[in-house]
Amino acid sequence: MTTSTPPMAPRPEPERKPWEEQSLRGRLLFVEDSQTSAAVTVHYLEQFGLQVRHVTTAEEALQILGSELDLVLSDFFLDGRLTGLDLVKRIRARDDDLALLPVLMLTSAEETDHRISSLRAGANDFVYKPFHPEELYARLHNLLALRHAYKKLYTQKKAMERLSVTDGLTNLYNxxxxxxxxxxxxxxxxxxxxxxxxxxxxxxxxxxxxxxxxxxxxxxxxxxxxxxxxxxxxxxxxxxxxxxxxxxxxxxxxxxxxxxxxxxxxxxxxxxxxxxxxxxxxxxxxxxxxxxxxxxxxxxxxxxxxxxxxxxxxxxxxxxxxxxxxxxxxxxxx
Ligand SMILES: Nc1nc2c(ncn2[C@@H]2O[C@H](COP(=O)(O)OP(=O)(O)OP(=O)(O)O)[C@@H](O)[C@H]2O)c(=O)[nH]1
CATH class of the missing domain: 3.30.70.270 (Reverse transcriptase/Diguanylate cyclase domain)
Incomplete structure (x- = not known):
């Protein structure tokens, strides 16, 4: 009598993370005063594919705010005089292109009031701490899509403005x-x-x-x-x-x-x-x-x-x- 060995069950494929399928492209300004939680977050953000600039205060963030940035991720409570809420308010109060920079807030689940005040001040979205990496990735992904769509519109608007004041043949003003x-x-x-x-x-x-x-x-x-x-x-x-x-x-x-x-x-x-x-x-x-x-x-x-x-x-x-x-x-x- 011959005995046959039962076929081996196929090994489950290791689950691929969404950022392994599609990495995020963009420059993110990360504002967080706790060095330990910042280190973990930066690790993930870089894994997602983002270029990250980390600062610990809203004051520093406001100083380096520039048009090369695509997103801001900020904690609510920060070192320094200003909070994450103040940061959102100051970004939204700008009279240039940066006023529309997407901002994602990091809050703890209990901070309902802070979450509401941040959203009302113009923050686009929030994520709870400690965050689930896939949730953070998904929210950042959506905000980057918004940023890229806005940049495209802005470039087209500039081109239209230029066209409306210039002469098509000579490029001089009209x-x-x-x-x-x-x-x-x-x-x-x-x-x-x-x-x-x-x-x-x-x-x-x-x-x-x-x-x-x-x-x-x-x-x-x-x-x-x-x-x-x-x-x-x-x-x-x-x-x-x-x-x-x-x-x-x-x-x-x-x-x-x-x-x-x-x-x-x-x-x-x-x-x-x-x-x-x-x-x-x-x-x-x-x-x-x-x-x-x-x-x-x-x-x-x-x-x-x-x-x-x-x-x-x-x-x-x-x-x-x-x-x-x-x-x-x-x-x-x-
Ligand atoms: N190639 C070309 N010709 C143009 C353009 N706009 C206007 N013109 C021509 O410019 C000429 C202007 O003629 P006129 O206004 O009579 O002036 P002129 O022949 O330079 O005579 P004077 O100004 O008196 O010396 C016309 O033949 C127009 O058709 C253009 O965008 N391209």
């Missing part, structure tokens, strides 16, 4: 932005007694360039001119594409003499661009000085436009500027 910003710049200049100059730059015979060489070539010309403007008038100045082949530059702190020099340099640079056929520009210039009668932005713009009209009518490829002579203003060709 007319709407100019019309919003220039009056404020003028007001600032006036209240501090600084001069401000305005240039209206218009390409000459651009219709001919378009008609003879095509719209695409015209576009390339516009881009080249826009780049020249950006190189010539950096940062502090406001440069906008006003319309078709017309650009406006607001020169903050420049008087009419400085504006004339800069406009003439610009005119020469545009004429010497490596374009075939070469393109030229006419420029109308005006300025507001502290000792002159005050004008609003629309009036300054009209002045620069009148000067431009004169530059065009007297042959193009030139600059024309207003000058105040014995309390009378007139246009001349510097």
């Amino acid at each position: 007319k709407r932005f100019l019309n919003n910003e220039a009056p404020a710049l003028l007001e600032q200049a006036r209240s501090t007694g600084r001069p401000l100059a305005l240039l209206v730059v218009d390409l000459d015979h651009f219709k001919y360039i378009n008609d003879s060489f095509g719209h695409e070539y015209g576009d390339r010309t516009l881009k080249a001119v826009a780049q020249t403007l950006e190189e010539e008038f950096q940062e502090v100045d406001l440069i906008a594409r006003y319309g078709g082949e017309e650009f406006v530059v607001v020169l903050d702190q420049a008087d009419i003499g400085q504006a004339v020099l800069r406009a003439e340099r610009l005119r020469r640079r545009i004429a010497s661009l490596a374009l075939a056929p070469p393109v030229t520009a006419s420029v109308g210039i005006t300025a507001q000085h502290a000792d002159q009668p005050g004008r609003d932005y629309e009036q300054l713009f009209r002045e620069a436009d009148q000067a431009l009209y004169k530059a065009k009518n007297s042959g193009r490829d030139r600059i024309a500027a207003w000058a105040w002579v014995h309390n009378r203003a007139e246009i001349h060709f510097p």
Whole structure:
């Protein structure tokens, strides 16, 4: 008689933890004053895949709060003067992007009042101490999903804001932005007694360039001119594409003499661009000085436009500027 050995029961697979299946990605600020419980928590947080910065007070946390963070995990009672509740309140009171940083509170089961006050102050969620690692993981996972969705929305919102104030072809500011910003710049200049100059730059015979060489070539010309403007008038100045082949530059702190020099340099640079056929520009210039009668932005713009009209009518490829002579203003060709 043969005896057969019974088949062995299969060994149960060791249970895989959720963070072994999917690790969390993000930077977490952990605020906890007890070093012993902090060590255990940090151990788990790192196992989950998070980059952890541990501090023991809300004061320290507030100091290092930065946009690189994705989450805050905080105990209610902390070393220092501020509690976890104060930390939540201060984060939510910020006027920047960090006001929406997700906050997870650590509380003991009996601290019902603290839990409620933290949630009412804007904490997103809480977890009881001592926590179950899988519960902590799940709550952090959900808050990170919220953070990532918010960041995506924020980036899109910024891109939309940028698009709404810029011109698609040249990337310069558009007319709407100019019309919003220039009056404020003028007001600032006036209240501090600084001069401000305005240039209206218009390409000459651009219709001919378009008609003879095509719209695409015209576009390339516009881009080249826009780049020249950006190189010539950096940062502090406001440069906008006003319309078709017309650009406006607001020169903050420049008087009419400085504006004339800069406009003439610009005119020469545009004429010497490596374009075939070469393109030229006419420029109308005006300025507001502290000792002159005050004008609003629309009036300054009209002045620069009148000067431009004169530059065009007297042959193009030139600059024309207003000058105040014995309390009378007139246009001349510097
Ligand atoms: N390629 C291109 N052309 C444009 C754009 N916007 C406007 N234009 C063209 O710019 C030309 C402007 O012509 P006009 O206003 O007659 O001015 P101009 O020919 O430069 O004449 P002056 O200003 O008097 O020297 C028109 O042919 C428009 O079609 C654009 O975004 N791209």
